Amino acid sequence: MSVMPADPHLPVAHLRPPRNWINDPNGLAFHDGHYHVCFQYNPYGPEHAHMHWGHFRSPDLLTWEELPLALAPTPGGEDADGCFSGNAVSDGDRMVAFYSAFRADRWAQPVTTAESRDHGVTWTPRGSLLIPGLPEGATMYRDPYVWREAGRWRMLVGSAWADGRAAALLYESADLERWEYRGPFLERAPQPVAPGADTGLGWECPQYLHSDGRGALILSAWDPDRGPRRTVVYPGRERDGRFLAGAPALLDHGPDFYAPALLPAPDGRWLLWGWSWEARDPGWVREAGWAGLLTLPREVTLAEDGSVRQRPAAELLALRDGRALTAAGDTAGTAVLGTVGQSFDLTARLAPRTPATAGGLRLVTSADGTEHLDIRIDSAAGELVVDRDHGSRDPRAHGGTYRIPCPEARTGGPVELRLVVDRSVAELFLPSGRTLTLRFYPTGGAPWRIEARAGGEGRLGFTVGAWNLRPYTMRYAADSGTDARLTDVGLVRP
Structure with a gap:
């Protein structure tokens, strides 16, 4: 048995590989009895570079298996410089991933796809762009989000217009192949949401939570000079392909949350994971050898007033170990x-x-x-x-x-x-x-x-109660099928 050196800051109940960089959750889907969670991943170091899709799956949100990399850049291809953010859908016996194809010689990140027919173990890229033509006037284009509604497939893409408005663009399809551009689902100039925070000049990672005719549009605010900022949510409802939005609000009030993604669970719940970035200097990150983690899975619901409510997924109660303290007075x-x-x-x-x-x-x-x-x-x-x-x-x-x-x-x-x-x-x-x-x-x-x-x-x-947390049970791809657990002494490999 070999034991990796302990890192007191490496989480035990939050998804991430033992080393290297991760950011946005991607490719969330439920397929063949498993929750699939992919994420932006640099397999070569703790810096934002060489974007691939890492991939975990779980039958129960507690026991996780790392699968081989889902997506990797294709040398000379449309995604030669990175497979950036997007999502995935379960379509019969296959999974289809939609993602932003990054190439350093163009400003846009147009949409392409990859397909898996072996439950997410291997993926075949399409090798061409799904939507090669971009709307006129767009100055940003990235991060598709695809879902099925009322017998049709729908897609949002994050964007921005040259006049300073952010936008989420709507497409529709009958077969996941031929897509019709319907226009902006929502477009807005920056609006304040909290002291020092607004809705941004561009929108990344659009996500659409909807139920019983009501909806919430989740958007990650981006600024061309400062990069990612905060995640905001607009409550409202759709009418004829347009989202009629109420006043925006922060989705999470902390400083270290961005780019959340939704997963519709088979029991009717909506689950959400976000990216929590590092709040320490880059030198320390390099010493540690890892950066970023995914938040706990959260159950998200729409309240009567249109607000989005979040709580830890119910399954996580099973991670509570012996009660550490009980106090009242x-x-x-x-x-x-x-x-x-x-x-x-x-x-x-x-x-x-x-x-x-x-x-x-x-x-x-x-x-x-x-x-x-x-x-x-x-x-x-x-x-x-x-x-x-x-x-x-x-x-x-x-x-x-x-x-x-x-x-x-x-x-x-x-x-x-x-x-x-x-x-x-x-x-x-x-x-x-x-x-x-x-x-x-x-x-x-x-x-x-x-x-x-x-x-x-x-x-x-x-009145306070606290429980120590058991770690997730993890099986890493590099272990050739052996189990591993993140414990208080580090990553133990049998």
Whole structure:
């Protein structure tokens, strides 16, 4: 048995290979009894280059098998410099992947396809463009999203117009081969969605969540000078091939979430994975040898008010190991609730005794208490504040404070939350369906300590439970069929 050196920041319950670069989730589909999750992947190093599609599949969202690379650039071909983002569909006995064909000698990333007839193990590229002609006036063109609706196939492509409007372009087909351009599904000039954030000059990775005549258009905001920014969602409904949109909002309120992708599950649920990028300096990334991870799979639903609600997929409850702590009471200062491992799932109910009390939780990750992640109630603003300014003692880690709307904080009512932490990623979920994702890089080692902390002169009531997380069971392609698990001592290969 060989053991890879432990990396305290490599997650155990988030999808990614043990090394190298990943970014956008791609090719999400349910086919032949398996969830298929592909992703942008550089098999040669931890930098954004040489884009291939990596590929995992699972029967249950808990046990994952790495398949051979799904897509690779074709020397001299339409995708010679990268197989960029897109999605996949299950069509009878085959899977068809739609993706952006990148070549350095052209500005656009037109759509091409590849096909698998052996359940995703091998793929055959078409070798030509699916849609060779692009709409006049487009200054960006990439990232197809294909779905079946009312007996026809439909496709959105991310775009931008020369006049400064972002656009999602609509195509339709009867057979996945011949596509008719229907025009812009939605087009908008940049609109503000949060302080310092807007809907962007161009849209990447369009995704369409729809149910009972209502819909939500999920778009990743892109800027030609600054690149990827944040992911936004427009609620609304479709009429005659056009999306009638309401006011936009952030899909995730954290700094480290982008390019989510949808998967319609066979039980009627919609699942979503996002890309969580690194929040540390490139030099540290190179030393670590890996960059990026996929978020937990999330169940997404449309609320009556048109908002998108997210929560961890129900299957992930099976990753909860023995209960690490149970605590209830109140404090006028700081109460130490217990310890957890470096990957855990926590639920909390925080009840300030007066609205001005505020307070919250602190995850202490060093023995001397100098390294910690804070979640504070801001009753004046009606928000939760997640503060990672002291999340790592390594100066190469990024800091910052981030806010998620929480109206009950303003009224002084109890605040409920679920926090899943997996070594270097934290995903916060509220009962409203709002989420916040961020990365942080503790250096202190396990165990970590959970504290409840009152603010001001008041008291804070609390009820907290936490479970350590079991790792996913992983089988890697390089292992020739042997199982492997990501554990607290690294990647163990039998």
